[in-house]
Amino acid sequence: MxxxxxxxxxxxxxxxxxxxxxxxxxxxxxxxxxxxxxxxxxxxxxxxxxxxxxxxxxxxxxxxxxxxxxxxxxxxxxxxxxxxxxxxxxxxxxxxxxxxxxxxxxxxxxxxxxxxxxxxxxxxxxxxxxxxxxxxxxxxxxxxxxxxxxxxxxxxxxxxxxxxxxxxxxxxxxxxxxxxxxxxxxxxxxxxxNSEGGPYYVRKAWGRADTQIGSYTYIDNAKKACRAGYHVYDVNGKLIYSAPVFQKGIRYRMQTDLALRTEPKASAPLVQYDTIPAAKRKYFKCGGSGEALIRKGTVDKCQGEKQISGRGVYMKLNWGWILAQYKCRNRVLKV
Structure with a gap:
């Protein structure tokens, strides 16, 4: 609709x-x-x-x-x-x-x-x-x-x-x-x-009308049509929902050394290397400021994600959040 x-x-x-x-x-x-x-x-x-x-x-x-x-x-x-x-x-x-x-x-x-x-x-x-x-x-x-x-x-x-x-x-x-x-x-x-004021538009970005999959009166239908890389917006351009980029419970391999943060945002504190248990440090490097970097090639399980408009997608791992996708480029690979 x-x-x-x-x-x-x-x-x-x-x-x-x-x-x-x-x-x-x-x-x-x-x-x-x-x-x-x-x-x-x-x-x-x-x-x-x-x-x-x-x-x-x-x-x-x-x-x-x-x-x-x-x-x-x-x-x-x-x-x-x-x-x-x-x-x-x-x-x-x-x-x-x-x-x-x-x-x-x-x-x-x-x-x-x-x-x-x-x-x-x-x-x-x-x-x-x-x-x-x-x-x-x-x-x-x-x-x-x-x-x-x-x-x-x-x-x-x-x-x-x-x-x-x-x-x-x-x-x-x-x-x-x-x-x-x-x-x-x-x-x-x-x-x-009860549809919370549709219509809802499924696009890659609000300003990218050329990528629109469709418009929907019901939020549930919009979510069903929304695939990876797409988002649901209301009539005013407010982001309502984003299709998951990464699957919770699935294991991913790091494609580069990645810093971990305590929260899924750029301003959040970095996880420090000395807070990682000694038995697990073989999977990490110590950065120049003492931060923990999860090593390239390490495999870990996705525990969730947080999409940040204009930045990328943070993935929750056991020891913190990594920026798993940056400017539409994935930095991890599904195993």
Whole structure:
């Protein structure tokens, strides 16, 4: 998933906007557009006229990940489901695809299955981010149910089945093609709310967008995609996680004499040679300032690591920390 971008695009020429009826919102209703159109701006432009008797609070693009338009202030009544949803819910429309052709009712043909699926998933994922944002702002639990038994986040079709909305089956008629369900959607919204503010970017460095593997809403997915030499950053460029360079419990051979420090930082005191037990000193040299240098060729077990931005990677050994990688060059070799 990508970052959510919401553009305010109030439909001031639409009669729903001009009517300006205000009502309290208790949840969210999900719709899909029901026509072969993947671009939110095109729908908004068409709806922004007096003759169109439809309007929603938000519309999610299917062409560009993360793009959504706000068409009405949230406090206004929408014209979306011809029923209970208009009076009580924040309505979200999701564009479908340029690769769908409706034949009758909710029946349709698909002109390009791969591109159609990509469009549907883009809109679906953007709606997840949008719902997560709304729920966070309002303190709503996306898995909760309302007093009338409806889910806090429901679909037009669920409203229809409950006898509360007009006879539309969206979004099920397109989502079911890819095994997407409202239950899964609600769980995904909950997960997005708990993702500590994604998206998360996996790159070699924050300034190296050319090395990006991907962007992820969920931190766990970003960590799974993050391989050695890569890092996870938040949207502000803050380092969140770094893939391990060295494996804990694995033995490594020193490729050069290496100084040991008491902590994994350049300012930390050096481990002194005379603190090394006499029986172990054959693996060490005494440096010019009395510091202990672990000898080239010595094999020791990695007990952990600490990555320092702009410097390298410190490895924890039994007697201290060595700078095992410096300026992207390893100074130890896995045995």
């Amino acid at each position: 990508s970052e959510l971008h919401i553009k305010q695009n109030y439909l001031t020429n639409n009669r729903c906007y001009q009517t300006g009826a205000i009502c309290e919102k208790v949840g969210i209703q999900i719709h899909t557009i029901g026509t072969g159109q993947g671009t939110a701006q095109s729908v908004a432009d068409y709806w922004n006229q007096e003759k169109v008797a439809a309007c929603v609070h938000y519309i999610c693009d299917a062409d560009v990940s993360g793009n959504a338009l706000q068409l009405l202030p949230e406090e206004l009544r929408s014209w979306a489901d011809a029923g209970w949803g208009n009076n009580n819910l924040i309505s979200i429309e999701i564009c479908e695809s340029d690769y769908i052709s409706y034949t009758s009712g909710a029946n349709y043909d698909v002109n390009n299955e791969e591109k159609f699926k990509a469009d549907i998933l883009r809109g679906y994922n953007t709606a997840i981010l949008l719902c997560a944002k709304i729920c966070k702002e309002r303190g709503w639990d996306p898995l909760a149910k309302l007093g009338n038994g409806m889910h806090l986040i429901s679909s037009h079709n669920e409203g229809r089945l409950a006898g509360l909305s007009s006879a539309h089956v969206d979004p099920d008629h397109v989502w079911s093609r890819f095994n997407l369900t409202m239950d899964g959607f609600r769980k995904a919204v909950k997960a997005a709310m």
